[in-house]
Amino acid sequence: MDSRETTPDVQEQEATGSSGWNGRLWAMLIVVCSAMFLDALDNAMIGIAVPPIQDELGMPTSSLQWVVSAYVLGFGGFLLLGGRMADLIGRRRVFLVAVAVFAVASAVGGLAQDGVVVIIARFVMGVGAAFTAPAGLAIVVTTFPEGPARNRAVSIYTACGAAGFSLGLVAGGLLTQADWRWVFFLPVPIALAVLVGASILVPRDPGSGNGERSYDIPGALTVTAAMLLLVYTIVEAPEYGWGSARTLGQFAVVAVLLAAFALIESRTAQPLLRLGFLRNRALVGAALVAAAMLGTYMSFQFIGALYLQSTRGWSPLEMALGFLPAGVLIGLIAPRAGVLIGKFGPRWMMFAGFAAYTAAYLLFLRIGESSSYATVMLPTLLLIGVAFPLSFTGAYVQATSGVADSEQGLAAGILQTGYQVGAALVLAVVTATMAIKPSSGTAATISSYHNGMWVVTGCAAVTMLATLFVALRSRH
Structure with a gap:
């Protein structure tokens, strides 16, 4: 990375030092x-x-x-x-x-x-x-x-x-x-x-070093759909019953979406979520x-x-x-x-x-x-x-x-x-x-x-x- 791109962050960090x-x-x-x-x-x-x-x-x-x-x-x-x-x-x-x-x-x-x-x-x-x-x-x-x-x-x-x-x-x-x-x-x-x-x-924000930017659109769509459906299912579960076919079916779809997301991320050059990140x-x-x-x-x-x-x-x-x-x-x-x-x-x-x-x-x-x-x-x-x-x-x-x-x-x-x-x-x-x-x-x-x-x-x-x-x- 070019040193000029890190200058703002370095300046801010220096400002937070012992000098107050x-x-x-x-x-x-x-x-x-x-x-x-x-x-x-x-x-x-x-x-x-x-x-x-x-x-x-x-x-x-x-x-x-x-x-x-x-x-x-x-x-x-x-x-x-x-x-x-x-x-x-x-x-x-x-x-x-x-x-x-x-x-x-x-x-x-x-x-x-x-x-x-x-x-x-x-x-x-x-x-x-x-x-x-x-x-x-x-x-x-x-x-x-x-x-x-x-x-x-x-x-x-x-x-x-x-x-x-x-x-x-x-x-x-x-x-x-x-x-x-x-x-x-x-x-x-x-x-x-x-x-x-x-x-x-x-x-x-400092720009990327080579000016190129790649977006993982399939990963973004898949994980967002999974999270939306997960939250929706949890909110609605008390009304329809946790063991109802509707609730269990929606949880199954969430699991499929998350599995698809993991597969996409493992095969994408610049993933939305680096799977190794979850080992933190x-x-x-x-x-x-x-x-x-x-x-x-x-x-x-x-x-x-x-x-x-x-x-x-x-x-x-x-x-x-x-x-x-x-x-x-x-x-x-x-x-x-x-x-x-x-x-x-x-x-x-x-x-x-x-x-x-x-x-x-x-x-x-x-x-x-x-x-x-x-x-x-x-x-x-x-x-x-x-x-x-x-x-x-x-x-x-x-x-x-x-x-x-x-x-x-x-x-x-x-x-x-x-x-x-x-x-x-x-x-x-x-x-x-x-x-x-x-x-x-x-x-x-x-x-x-x-x-x-x-x-x-x-x-x-x-x-x-x-x-x-x-x-x-x-x-x-």
Whole structure:
């Protein structure tokens, strides 16, 4: 590679040395992290806005879940492609285009007069986020050299996500009470600000040495179809049954598509995904931890929202404020997580995080018809506030360590795919478990919550033991 092409990266890495970060570098980091903030903000707000959307647009309950699930489908389905495209055609270019797509789709959702348009807008927003998330993380980890500087940058990245989620809960409650359309309109100016800031502050990607570029179109189409069908099947499985011919048939098609993808990649000169890349056990392990992390948390949040709003009669705003302590604690701990990673390493961070998750979910199993928020919900949320920044930052650092800059987007895509597939899979299993209840009434409803939380707690406990085993083995 020509030395002139590496100059920008070298300059950025030198700027992150012992002399500290200059103002432009700080500004660039904040702008890129704002995309993470925006994604978390949007996901927190939309969950609160779903009932008013149904009321105004007259959406049937059967299609209402797709206001949330369409985003997950677009995000999870295109993540691998998004991550690899960031490596192939440029992280900055992919980031800018994806943020613009997200902004336009969000505006369309706010103007929609039909539920189908809302669902399509959410799907396109998910696709935009599928390109923004790996490109943004790749920009961060290729700008800051591996070690304390990168750990610190990833910690700030995590804190921005926590801030977006915390503000999204409150903003979603306030905006929904005014008009649900503001939940779609608010992200638009934020996305435009990110777009302008990134176009000025994010340096251009160095070009390839010979100016030639090859695209693995068959591989891209095959893996994207496989991921779309996988996420769709997981989301729909509770409705049709995990053992139904429809569900099993779709899983079989997913397996065929993935086998075809592996065959294509093994015979392509410049594959979308180098199969040897999957032998990176640290990356694959981080992706599995990410799946358990978001899967258990999203399931807990789902049950917690039902418990507080449907069983206890809390308003959306009251529920948002009830969950706020977790977000505040995440925001306080996350910026300091880089120092902890430097001292203990990402494996011990992930173990500590899942030890706290397991304790939190065990505490939440004590919920009853009249449980006190201060003695049941609050301790659970405070433990989650400790668990999230430890495990989240640990997974990001482990997934991107030792990976070449030319494949950082792909590594980020694989990690993010773990998050999304895990969230869809664990939540689907939990909702199916909750549907099994012997009778009706409040007591039976509480029992169904317990059934779901046992699945969540078991998943967290298994992950805790697995991360402990890996951490102990790596120490020796």
